[in-house]
Amino acid sequence: MPSSGLDARARQKQDRTPKKGKDTMSAGNGWIRVGTLADVPPGESRAVKISEGRSVALFNVDGRIHATDNQCPHMGFPLTRGVVKDGVLTCDWHGRSFDLEGGGCFNYECDDLETFPVDIRGDELWVQAGDATYRRRDQHLQLLWEGLLSGDSWTISKATALLLNGGVSEHDIVQLVLRHLGRHVASEQDAGGGGNIVSLLVSGLEVGKRYDGEDRLMALSLAGRAASGRASERLEVITLPPPVSWEQIDGWVRMFSRNMQDFRIERCLHTARENGQEAHIFKLLFECAVAPYFLGFARNVANLGDLARVVDTFGWGEASELVCNLGAKMVGRGRDEPERFHRDAVRLLEGLAPELESRDYGANTRTDYDENALVDALLSVDIERSFEAVAKALRDGVAIERLITTFVLLAADRMARTPVNVDAGWGPLSTEYNLAASLRHVHAYGGPAAAAKGLFHAAWQIFDNRWINIPSRALDEPLPDHASDAPDAATASERIVHAIKSLDIHGVGDQVVGYLNSGFDGSELLREIGRAILWDDTNMELLPTLRVTFNEWEGGGDADAGGSGHPSRYQLLVGLARYATDVRLNKNSMASINTAMRFSEGRTTVEVFDD
Template sequence: MATVDDFQATVSLGDLEAAGRELVSVDGTAIALFHHEGEVRAVDNRCPHMGFPLSEGSVADGILTCHWHHARFELSCGDTFDPWADDVRTYPTEIRDGTVFVNPNPPRELPPDEHWADRLETGLAENLRLVVAKSTIGLLDAGVDYREPMRTVLEFGTRYRESGWGSGLTVLGCMTNVIDDLDPTDRKRALYTGVRHVADDCADQPPNFDQPSFSTDEVAFDRLKSWFRDCVEVRDADGAERCLRTAVATGRSEPEVAELLFAAATDHPYLSSGHVLDFANTAFECLERVGWDDADETLASLIDPLASADRSDERSSWRQPIDLVALLEDVYGGDVTATSGLEDLASEGAGQSWSPPAAFQETLRSDDPEAIVDALANAVRDGATTEALAAEVAHAAATRVARFGTANEFSDWNTVHHTFTYANAIHQSARRTDAIELYRGVFDAALNVYLDRFLNTPPTPIPEPGANETGRDAEAILEDLLETFDREGAVNEAGRLVAEYFDCGGDPARLKRTLGHGLLREDAGFHTLQNLEAAFRQFDLVANAVESTTGTDRDLEHRRRVPLIATARYMAAHFPTRRQAEQTFTIAARLNRGEAIHDG
């Protein structure tokens, strides 16, 4: 075609007037030309929604309508009437000597990163899964660091959900926590998973209205902490929010703010099946990625779930047939909100170096709650830090999942899961602050491990290191592992394959990528997404947690593999799903690459 300036000749004006529309290709771009109401219009032939050829659409009253999903576009500028469709690109036209000329490369109004950032906000506000998928893929393809859209989603999720932090934001935190463990394409899936869960969680919810901080910086930290805990105790969410915002506004350090929150989150054992403390820990993990500048809004979103939480000390399971709360009160110093007894124990252990006794894990998983509480109290007295003790309890909780008996009711998977993720949250929190109150979280988690004991009756055996040295190729084992997720009930086989992979010298990083891929191709629910993240975190931490002990290399190898065996079994119990989210992701990826979706 002849080139004049930036315009290229296409078809004769007479032919276009007679046909009403023509499909042309200019510099490899398919462009739909329309003659409507005496004007020539040119638009990208691909409908921005799902790629249907717009040359096969209808034009009336200045509106171009796509025939596939009925997306409508203002013909002269390409703007859509329907937010789920996106605007269609238009091209300048000129008539020269009876020929229609088109400029196929006009400047874009927005660069790709800004365009997809705008679309992400639309997808969140309207809860549009395909828009969310296209925008997250588009942003990462444009070289945008995942933390930027993460910040957008975090801000949206805390602003537009009156009931505060929920499962959606927790999923966002979990997915960004594991994002570096995944293959590049699965990183897009992970971000998409987090974003769509936040959008779902906020859909049809009223927005949040903030309480201001106090207009003073003269309140001592201990008093502010006391006020905060008192407000939470009587479920005064507004008062608690003002205290928390004041702590942030007056420049309290991250460990101090963490202490304030975690103290209230452990004033009663195992709040809301562990979700409250897990939410709080995930919020701090999100701030580690997006920056402390977002702390005010992010942490304030934790107040409502904290103040409205179910309290386990009000449950019969914690009171009968053995009063577990009374056991805790004896250690804490009078009631479940006390810490004086723990402070005395920690004072005795100051300066000492603690290593878990040989039978410590067996005690934690025993059927004697008094022995469990005594073992923990003695550990604190002997110098065990909150982090070291939390690591032991987290391993015991992971073992419950790894040994879960499949004869139990399916819903009981979540019982052991909640204990595991709570114990992991305590472990992570203890690495952030050395607040004495976190010892209470360790005791609470340990007693929940005790309460879960019947779900390991009889316990499913965990393959010992070296028991599966088949000599098979490691990649073949990973293929078999993914195949188990295609079959219902392949729970024990999934755990055995993880053990075999370790025994055959497989690379743990490759195993984690495979588990991540297996998770993200499914319509995985909140708990399954949580479970994998907790398992990855425990796997990464367990080596450091036991290096200072007197355990053998075999002990270390056993502890290292338990979290990944546990999560493989948990995933296998919940898969396969219909994979609707994966279908949407695949369509979005193909559309962003310019591939044809419609075959008609």
């Protein structure tokens, strides 16, 4: 087979005496005619388009013809605009350099350059560009790994786009991200930082499933960027020597959690995992996270739910280090001495704990109850009254999922009505909202007693946000009944997205209510609001709340999730739209996602910009 860079005169001589049985003029086996020798004079280069989104660069160096992909593997600049010296091709944009013969790149965060065999037939140039079959999975996974270590968003987006375009499954891509994340969190992050990263990772994956194309790539790239950072070596965690029973591990973890000794908890969890006792781990972690002394650590509960989702999706094999290390940091984290009201709340929950732990929740099946009385107590700025109202609802047999829905809709309603003339309190309010929704995970993984305690954590969060001056409103009070004057759903949706982008915080909520009152599809509107969120630099801030809103609005398979048919259900979308509008920057530093998509299709940046 001819090799890349054959001397032109030697090849011409060889072509005049072809080997027997070989038709050197055949266009088979991927050979393509790309021009003549006269088209590429010595010292010159030329680009030839060989298919849609794919071009070959031809270089004549001292009479030898070289053929490479014309797209720089770094950021897609046309390599025909580069410089060749001493057999090294250097891109003219960012200076990435390559071996012109073999294509090897001399820089990091850059794939090797693809080179092609050249055949000269008479005065015609032929290149064996091969087919478009994807064969660079391992190289692009390595590229993604480099991007994760450096935190370079372009490299992460580019590698992800190349892998997806090559048919590599999203599951395989995220497995690599998880392996990196486990070591990154273990060696570089505390409980808060690690928990936020996992929240963004899970949110990016779950939101991304609702989209395709560039929108899906954006969500995945946000997840990858959140997980990026240094991943240092650390001492190996050693299994405790046998015999060690689960009962011992359970007792030790609870004791170490009270004593804020996270490093001891990790070894216990690692031992349980190695002993095949992982089925018990999340129940124990959730029970620790909702202990009275963790009142005020709202993100602990939500982030443990995200960890559980990671294991459900990818298994313990990929997530073991992440769960054991971050789970230990969460339930063993340090706690300051609580201030007066906080101390009173801890004491109240400690008094209720025996009742909550011993109760038979099989009787909690009621869905009709005095919701307004509970909401009135939660907003009373009286923590004792608030806690007593939650306890009464549980004693009255109200279903835990129904109570969770009340907390979710109350938080959404507060986001839908918070004044924005001063500090709207979006951070605390979104925490309130996300915590309430995460109690569904507590219920699923930690059991009803843990979820019941979690309700008091949610009640405390509302009390702690008492500085946000939001007028009280009964949740069963009807919302305004006006309809949109748009001729159709698409126009009404476009107007709402325009209101978000034009920062019309005072009008966007009414537009959402009008859209929904018109009978238009709320799920489609949510997708459009989500798309507007993804393509703004506030995407990281809003991503967990967007994910929760998707799950609550769609119901997640639970008839009570999202309050289907509830008078305040529309507030889920109103609150999200107002939040997205008020914090919006109308700036997108991740616009390179578009370029990454075109890059994965083989197009140069010049072609992209020409579009």
